[in-house]
Amino acid sequence: MLAVEQLSHRFRNGSEETPVLHHIQFKVEKGEMVALLGSSGSGKSTLLNLMAGLMKPSEGSIVINNRPIEKMSENELAEFRRTHIGFIFQSYELIPHLTVRENVELPLVFQGVKAKLRKEKALSLLNKVGIGEKSELFPSQLSGGQQQRVSIARSLVTEPAIVFADEPTGNLDTTTEKEIIDLLIELNETLFITFVIVTHELEVARRTRRVIQLRDGFLVEDASWAGDAE
Numbered sequence: 001m002l003a004v005e006q007l008s009h010r011f012r013n014g015s016e017e018t019p020v021l022h023h024i025q026f027k028v029e030k031g032e033m034v035a036l037l038g039s040s041g042s043g044k045s046t047l048l049n050l051m052a053g054l055m056k057p058s059e060g061s062i063v064i065n066n067r068p069i070e071k072m073s074e075n076e077l078a079e080f081r082r083t084h085i086g087f088i089f090q091s092y093e094l095i096p097h098l099t100v101r102e103n104v105e106l107p108l109v110f111q112g113v114k115a116k117l118r119k120e121k122a123l124s125l126l127n128k129v130g131i132g133e134k135s136e137l138f139p140s141q142l143s144g145g146q147q148q149r150v151s152i153a154r155s156l157v158t159e160p161a162i163v164f165a166d167e168p169t170g171n172l173d174t175t176t177e178k179e180i181i182d183l184l185i186e187l188n189e190t191l192f193i194t195f196v197i198v199t200h201e202l203e204v205a206r207r208t209r210r211v212i213q214l215r216d217g218f219l220v221e222d223a224s225w226a227g228d229a230e
């Protein structure tokens, strides 16, 4: 599903180089739910951006569904991202002038899917994430937790191989945070969606069955356990 192989990354500003990730290596199998834990500055966002194909690594490889994404051209990568990768952001990133349903449909518009099928898929997912009755409202008419549900539905609508979530509960209160993590766990267990969730919160990480921890750009722990940690 996902293999990160000897991945290193340095940022270059003029003649200066900042090493940020060092020889990161791990695999994620289909249906796994993994937390990528680390404090601020440990390199989580950089790793996520590399895995999602938003940047090219200085060294190493990222293989998704047997395809090394760093070898793809910009066009290939854009197409691959659209069809194989879902993304959930901390700040939801919904389009304010589109309804909830239209927001969820948007990735399918880019794929050229016909309106009727788009609508069916969007409504079905909105029901799954528990906000089917909000489909014709605009994002601003929803709470933060509800907006994140919309963004989760949108990330799943193309049936991606893997979904990356970047601090998905970072803007939410503790109760809503728990509800959103419950939802991600339910989607993982019922639909076998593969999730990699970036977080700096131990509370979020301990809800998943596997935690990969970064410190100062090094992978310092990769721990799995059976059953819910709660």
Ligand SMILES: Nc1ncnc2c1ncn2[C@@H]1O[C@H](COP(=O)(O)OP(=O)(O)OP(=O)(O)O)[C@@H](O)[C@H]1O
Residues within 6 Å of the ligand: 011, 012, 013, 018, 020, 038, 039, 040, 041, 042, 043, 044, 045, 046, 047, 200
């Ligand atoms: N464009 C850049 N140029 C130079 N250094 C960068 C750049 N982007 C990030 N860094 C550095 O890389 C390191 C890791 O940053 P990154 O954003 O990946 O960490 P993070 O773990 O996601 O932190 P946070 O939780 O605060 O988002 C930091 O020291 C940061 O200053």
